[in-house]
Amino acid sequence: MQKYLTSQRRTNEKLNSDIVDEKNRKKLHGKEIWNIMHTFSVYLNKNATQEEINSYKDFIYGILYFGTKNDNNWQENFKSFDKILPLQSINNRDDAILWNCKFHNYVNIKLEKDLFECSLGNISKRWGNYNKIIVQENNKYL
DSSP, X not given: OHXXXXXXXXXXXXXXOTTSOHHHHHHHHHHHHHHHHHHHHHTSOTTOOHHHHHHHHHHHHIIIXXXXXXXXXXXXXXXXXXXXXXXXXXXXXXXXXXHHHHHHHHHHHHTTOOOOOOOHHHHHHHHOOHHHHHHHHHHTTO
16 A cells, blocks of 8 residues: 555655656656555455445546546546446446446547456456455455
């Protein structure tokens, strides 16, 4: 967590720097939005309650619809993807993880970037064993 916070601090310093032009500011901003979205889905409790799932969906909706108000591309991509795979279709952590991956690929197709194989096994390789992460997080409070 400390490593993440240090990285986050450096990114915030870059974003607020006068030497970062608007194009690079958007690039850094986009990278941080993806990081937040993917991290939040991976850290959802495996047995999340409906209230927790709804809070997650509200958070993601807030980021993509209101938090990106100065970047119409985010909003347009979200609106068009939501018609294909609605945010409301998320019912558990695995759904959230896969939804994020598929949405990220949807945007990458439009940007002509490489795609990521959206399987839970492949995502686990990228993020580490998130099932283990959740267990460790819950156990430290017992």
